[in-house]
Amino acid sequence: MRYLGPLCGAKTAPRTLLILLLTLLLLGLGSLSPAVPGAQARTTAATARPWMNRSLSPDRRADLLLAQMTLDEKLALLHGWSGGSYVGYIPANTRLGIPALGLEDGPAGVADGMTGVTAFPAPEALAASWDTSLMRQYGQALGSEEWGKGANVALAPTVNILRNPQWGRSFETLGEDPYLTAMLASADIEGIQSQHVIATVKHYAANNQEYHRTTVSANVDERTLHEIYLTAFEYAVKEAGVGAVMCSYNKVNNVYACENPYLLATTLKGTFGFPGFVMSDWGATHSTVPAITAGLDMEMPDSTYFGNALKQAVLNGQVSMATIDEAVHRILRTMFAIGLFDYPTTGSPKATVTNAQHAQLARQAAEAGTVLLKNDGQLLPLDPSKIHSIAVIGPAASVAPQATGGGSAHVIPPYVVTPLQGITQRAGSGVTVRYAQGITTTGTLPPIEAQYLTPPSGSGQGLLGEYFTNMTLSGSPVLTRVDSQINFDWNGQSPGPGVPATQWSARWTGTLTPPVSGTYTFSLTSDDGSRLYINNQLLIDNWRDQATTTETATIQLTAGQPYAIRVEYYQNGGASNVALGWSIPGQENALLSQAVELARSSDVAIVFVNDVESEGSDRSSLELPGAQDQLIEAVAQANPRTIVVLNTGGPVLMPWVDQVPALLEAWYPGQEDGNAIAAVLFGDVNPSGKLPMTFPRSASDLPASTPAQYPGINDQADYSEGVFVGYRYYDERGITPLFPF
CATH class of the missing domain: 2.60.120.380 (Jelly Rolls)
Incomplete structure (x- = not known):
């Protein structure tokens, strides 16, 4: 008992000594008692892998893990790998327990050819709702479906400002106003990351056109850059805590965005205090040493520059180990912060992740984003007790509904309720609903037999x-x-x-x-x-x-x-x-005649028209493609009670606007297309959407209307309009738009 003397002191009472002896005995026997289920395993794991201790900060956990990594293990996190079932993939490190990263497209739903997912309305429809609560639900649903598919990095949201409405990706962004974009994007990010999926805000920065997008330089002054084009990124970092940023294809002031020190190191990681990681757009990395030292942390989708070339740059002293460690630390701390280590996905690319709740959310979002642009004579809402026949006209109404956009934001819907189906069901048995195509499809024509x-x-x-x-x-x-x-x-x-x-x-x-x-x-x-x-x-x-x-x-x-x-x-x-x-010649005339006769013999005619937008190309003009303008004019002449529904990715020119009494913008409404527009047409829901972008009267009214501004000359796009983008330009010039922001 010699050890008790110094512990207890000479005057300790016998009762106290007995209590201390019993306590020590119980502590010693504790290891022999039955363990709480899982406790011993967690203790062992925390001992063997101290970075699995959830009580530590994400930065501390990342430090502990980083200290155990070899150079090859570090470099393995800095670039994409072949294999996997996602658009981007980094394999797991089983030795250290680092989860695999599955990167998947997702502005409007889980994309990249995945099936069994929900095709939500395009983000611009959510922007038209001006509803951050709805946007947060949208993000939560997207995040849960990404997680269910086994992906843990969502390549969303897109926050590039709509500088020119001909941009082919206008449907997947949030409009022309930096503040509205920032608020909605932050809500989307919070929703996505609540599901333990890393959100990726993109495309950083001044990525505003598809024409020559991999070579064009956006030449923009510092004030405009910060007030217009970087605001949403700043909010994503400071307010929403976004985990990842994707740098863009284009150059900014003649330096590629993914190796631009001012954008990445000075502004994003310095001024904004971004603690997460920067990945390149797919193929947007152009160098090894300039890119890694400028602040790019991850090359996607392969290892062209950040594989063996980066290893050699480290070994020969061109890139310091501190630079490598910072990039790896940013990736690891983000994985810890969002919960990828603690809540690993158990999903599968083949899983069905859509459900009734998400379908209802898709419908709610499509309804909330529909904008009533015109309603002369109170033609809307339709009253089934007062009308007996409806003519539904246009390819977009039935044979080719424009439910989604194209490119990396394209989602494969489990179904699409066409406008014809939705209107027929809602109208009821007392109303005759008939259909005429009117013209051939507006994009891809019927295959040659x-x-x-x-x-x-x-x-x-x-x-x-x-x-x-x-x-x-x-x-x-x-x-x-x-x-x-x-x-x-x-x-x-x-x-x-x-x-x-x-x-x-x-x-x-x-x-x-x-x-x-x-x-x-x-x-x-x-x-x-x-x-x-x-x-x-x-x-x-x-x-x-x-x-x-x-x-x-x-x-x-x-x-x-x-x-x-x-x-x-x-x-x-x-x-x-x-x-x-x-x-084939003559087909158009026959189709148009059928539509005109149907409109003339109906109480109300509803014409659905659309454009076709996709990543990879801009619209050639703001005109509706094909013969859609002629279709609207012919139907309106045959029936003065004509309603036009736009399924477009942005503003279009409307030479017929004074000929129709009612006009709705329904964007790309997703899988619940027909149900949503029918609910609006019949007044079941209020078309409370508000335009997140200005609709011009003519193409000459656009802020970036000269070739030097858009698409640029010799790959130099001059942002000479400065901060006067969107409605700011119309206000500054005193131009009255067709429909205002």
Whole structure:
């Protein structure tokens, strides 16, 4: 008992000594008693891996883990890897218990070809709601579906300001106002990250056009940069605690955004105090040493610059270990902060994650974002007790509903309720609802039927397809076959035996024999490049890396005369599709006549029109594509009670606006399209949306209206309008818009 003397002192009472002895005995026997379930495992794990102690701060946990990592393990976190089922992937480190990172597109729902997900309305529809609470729910639902798919990094939200409404990604952003964008994006981020999924705010910075997006320089002064284009990023960092920032393809003041020290080190990580990590857009890394030292932490989607090249730069002293450690620390502390270590996803890319609650949220968001632009004579809401017949007109109403945008924000819906279906169901048995297409589809035209195509052999129907293992149609084809039509969507998979899933090309040849004489319209849609030749004349040149894009052209053809036809295509990563369509002369007149007669014989006519927006290309103009303007004018002349519903990704010109009494902007409304618009038309919900962007009267009214401003000259886009973007420009110049912000 010699150890008790110093502990207790000479005057300690015998009772106290007994209590102390019993206490020590119990403490000693504690290790022999049954353990609380899981407690011993947690204690062992915390001892072996102290960074798993949740009571420590994310920074401290990251420090502890970083101290155990080898150089190769550190570098493995700084770039994307092949494999995995997501658009971006970094494998797990099993030795240290670091979870894999699955990066997945998600501005409007889980994208990248995933099925079993909810197709929510485009973010701009949420912006039109001006409702941060609804936006937070939107983010929560998106985050939960990403997590359920096994992804733990959501590539959302997009917060680039709508500088020019021709921008092909206007549908996935939040409008033209920095403050509105900042508030809504912050709510979205909070919702996503509440599900233990890292949100990625993008695209940093001044990324405002798709035309030459990988080479153009946004030349913008410092005041404009901070007041207009960086505000939402600052709020995302300071207010929402966003975990990741994606730097953009373009240059800013002639320095690539992903190696721009002023943007990354000085502003984002310095002035804004961003503690998270910066990843590149896919293929937007252009160097090793300049990029890592400027503040880029992660190259996506591969290791071109941050793999072996970065390791060599470290070994030869060009990049310090402190720089590597900072980048790795930022990634790890973000993973700890958002909960990726403590709440690892158990989801699977093949899981079905959509549910009834998310479908209801999609409908609610589409309803809340619908904007009533015009309602002369109180034509709306429709009263089923007073009308007996409704004409529903337009491809977007039934055969080609514009529910989602394209590119990386495209979501595969589990279903789409068309406007015709929604209106028919809501109108009830007492109202006759009839449909007329009116015109051919506004984007991809109907595929050319095999009966009009003949392969070079002269026998059979279709075209001879030759498939190559390169992107240049070089050498001998590895696969040859007759394809009845050119109407393919391989979704990033191999088109046939011997052909790789990526970086391949194909050529189709034969003859085309038109059924009637006249002017034919051809459409060629592809991701990536495509070309159409008729009698060796290049008719459509769509030859470039891009998301799904449609180009059209017209040509005079004579009935019964064979014409040599050649279609060429190449694929360079990501999605893969190509479709050749046409419009036969006379079809348009017949369709239009049917629509006019239906409108004339109905109490009310509702015309649905749309544009087609996608990452990879800007709209060529603000006009509605195809013959939609003519369709509206013809229907309005036949029926003065005509309602127009716009399914557009941004402002469009409306030469017919004074001819129609009622007008609604419904954006890209997602899978509940028809149910949402029917609820608005019949007054079940209030069309309370407010425009998050200005609709101009003419293209000449746009703030960036000169070629030097947009799309730029020699890859130099001059932001000479300064802070006068959107409504600021109209106010400053005293210009009255068609419909104001």
